[in-house]
Amino acid sequence: MLTIAIVFVALLLPALVLAELWRSRRVTVPDDAPEPQIDPVLSTAGMSRKIVFAMVALAEAFLLLIAYSANEPFRQSHASERQLELSVEAGAHTYVQYCLSCHGAQGRGFLENVGLPGKPLNRGDLQVLTGDDAASARKMVYQTIQNGRPGTIMPAWGVENNGPLNYAMIDELVALVNHGRWDVVDHIIKAEAVAIPTEPAITAANQVEVGRKIVTEGACASCHAVANTAARGQIGPALDGIASRQIAGVLPFTRENMKRWILNPPQIKPGTQMPPYSFREQYLEAIAAYLETLR
Ligand code: HEC
Numbered sequence: 603m604l605t606i607a608i609v610f611v612a613l614l615l616p617a618l619v620l621a622e623l624w625r626s627r628r629v630t631v632p633d634d635a636p637e638p639q640i641d642p643v644l645s646t647a648g649m650s651r652k653i654v655f656a657m658v659a660l661a662e663a664f665l666l667l668i669a670y671s672a673n674e675p676f677r678q679s680h681a682s683e684r685q686l687e688l689s690v691e692a693g694a695h696t697y698v699q700y701c702l703s704c705h706g707a708q709g710r711g712f713l714e715n716v717g718l719p720g721k722p723l724n725r726g727d728l729q730v731l732t733g734d735d736a737a738s739a740r741k742m743v744y745q746t747i748q749n750g751r752p753g754t755i756m757p758a759w760g761v762e763n764n765g766p767l768n769y770a771m772i773d774e775l776v777a778l779v780n781h782g783r784w785d786v787v788d789h790i791i792k793a794e795a796v797a798i799p800t801e802p803a804i805t806a807a808n809q810v811e812v813g814r815k816i817v818t819e820g821a822c823a824s825c826h827a828v829a830n831t832a833a834r835g836q837i838g839p840a841l842d843g844i845a846s847r848q849i850a851g852v853l854p855f856t857r858e859n860m861k862r863w864i865l866n867p868p869q870i871k872p873g874t875q876m877p878p879y880s881f882r883e884q885y886l887e888a889i890a891a892y893l894e895t896l897r
């Protein structure tokens with residue numbers, strides 16, 4: 603708005619001056635006037651005309667400078683918005699290539715698909731944009747991507763750890779997670795027809811098999827090991843023989859107790875490191891049914 607006003611004045615000024623000069627020329631130089639005898643450059647009329655021109659030029663330059671600098675913050679914020687958009691888009695491409703298979707199309711990990719092992723990344727506490735919390739959330743995300751989570755199946759992706767991602771690519775992933783731009787990931791998945799993993803369908807016949815998949819390849823595998831399976835997590839105890847002992851030393855093993863444990867471990871054993879898992883009933887049942895086979 604301000605810029606438009608300044609540019610308007612900047613255009614109006616020379617127009618007025620030109621009009622004035624045109625008028626005064628006609629008045630001061632009548633048709634029958636004799637040729638001026640003095641050098642026109644030194645004449646007062648010629649002189650003042652030059653001074654007027656110089657002043658107008660100065661005023662013009664000054665006004666344009668003001669218009670330019672008034673516009674500067676806008677130009678800068680526009681440029682950084684554009685930069686952010688490019689980062690997020692690059693991050694989304696990296697995500698689709700390397701992270702989708704564990705963290706899911708909406709970044710909700712095992713919450714969007716019980717067959718996925720990845721922790722949800724589409725969370726409010728990772729989408730804080732200002733203040734100390736924002737800085738520490740970004741740092742946590744950066745370092746987790748760079749170094750992975752030892753003892754879980756979250757791999758280390760940084761080039762320092764022989765991974766495929768340099769610091770700029772990790773920064774782009776951090777921007778994606780921090781700004782919660784899962785819409786961009788969704789856009790790429792649709793535009794490039796990327797296959798997304800489907801949630802295991804459940805029937806009475808495949809219940810134990812689905813449970814095995816969740817425990818040994820999905821949500822539990824990052825922290826627990828089960829002999830002769832893909833599950834090699836080191837954070838929690840190995841689950842072999844779990845049906846023949848108490849759950850975490852506090853609950854007798856029954857299917858119902860197993861479901862209670864998974865839904866809220868800290869409530870049953872305060873201070874435990876196992877987080878709550880809000881799975882739907884049929885999947886809880888499948889997990890419990892599979893664990894019952896581990897005698
Ligand atoms: C093989 C499966 C797998 C892949 C692939 C994977 N992750 Fe993970 N990721 C996990 C698991 C499991 C966890 C949870 C680890 C834990 O419990 O501490 C995790 C945790 C994280 C966390 C920490 C979340 C938190 O709040 O603690 C971030 C951030 C993350 N992953 C980002 C990524 C990004 C970005 C990629 C792609 C470059 C990626 N992950 C690829 C399995 C995976």
Ligand code: HEC
Nearest residue numbers: 821822825837838839844848849850851874875876879889
């Ligand atoms: C982030 C890591 C983590 C994840 C993921 C995790 N657990 Fe745990 N789990 C633990 C830890 C740590 C313990 C030890 C708890 C204690 O005794 O305080 C534990 C204990 C257990 C126990 C008791 C083991 C025993 O020997 O008494 C069972 C059963 C169990 N978890 C099942 C599951 C299932 C099923 C899943 C997947 C839905 C799962 N856990 C996911 C960390 C995890």
